[in-house]
Amino acid sequence: MKRGKKYQESAKLIDRMTQYEPEEAIDLVKKTAVAKFDETVEAHIRLGVDGRHADQQVRGAVVLPHGTGKTVRVLVFAKGDKLAEAEAAGADFVGGEELIPKIQNEGWFEFDVVVATPDMMGVVGRLGRVLGPKGLMPNPKAGTVTMDVTKAVNDIKAGKIEYRLDKANIIHVPVGKASFSAEQLQDNFNTLMDAIVKAKPASAKGQYMKSVTLSSTMGPGVKVSTAKIG
The missing domain is CATH 3.30.190.20 (Ribosomal protein L1/L10, rRNA-binding domain)
Incomplete structure (x- = not known):
């Protein structure tokens, strides 16, 4: 080269x-x-x-x-009170099942990290084929599958x-x-x-x-x- x-x-x-x-x-x-x-x-x-x-x-x-010196865009999959909590914490995008076709069919990937509450993993799992290869699949070990969405969003934004x-x-x-x-x-x-x-x-x-x-x-x-x- x-x-x-x-x-x-x-x-x-x-x-x-x-x-x-x-x-x-x-x-x-x-x-x-x-x-x-x-x-x-x-x-x-x-x-x-x-x-x-x-x-x-x-x-x-x-x-x-x-x-990291980089602005990180966070998408949170949640429902109920957790939607408002994620928004208040500064998540860039918040939603549930309605986001699936947008990502799957329209190829929308304007986010860098995905966080999900455990009760949303059944929904998020359907995106495994598209999120997995990009390294975007939420994972408990990485702290991106959690009920504490405030901490997750704050930590990601902090670096x-x-x-x-x-x-x-x-x-x-x-x-x-x-x-x-x-x-x-x-x-x-x-x-x-x-x-x-x-x-x-x-x-x-x-x-x-x-x-x-x-x-x-x-x-x-x-x-x-x-x-x-x-």
Whole structure:
């Protein structure tokens, strides 16, 4: 893949054989984020587990102290009093069964996170085929299937992110924007890594934290030393 001039210049700042301390890695990611827009800083974490086994799944959610820098649109499936509660909490879209055809047939996806009360999961389950592949299906482990819709909406708006393994046993998550201060990115990164270390499955054997890489949307990857992490 041919990379642009800016990318090639940025890549010269990084030694691909070196594993940097988190502080140093964050500084390098900020220096190499040279696109004309505010790039997202992402963490790519390879774990020594096999996600094909249910007892080795790593999945959950964590509220980043400084948020992600992105405005998140929340859709809440609820009924009765919970509809008004979700609206009061600041949900962008609130509804029930009437939203199913809008999503299923009209391809409406103007939301980033879906929250549902448990009594609505029968309805939401019918959207499994369209929400599932997009990673939008509400899940109790991520705190998006709950009766406490106020807390769910507040946490998401405050910067709650979901993490889960992909097929290659890697977690890809945003930890902020390139415009964040190094301290803000460090706080977010530490909070994320603590959550992932705590989520280590009891059945995981050998080295848990295989590799950690930080990068901006358009920038090169910077390897992070895992010596002090988990």
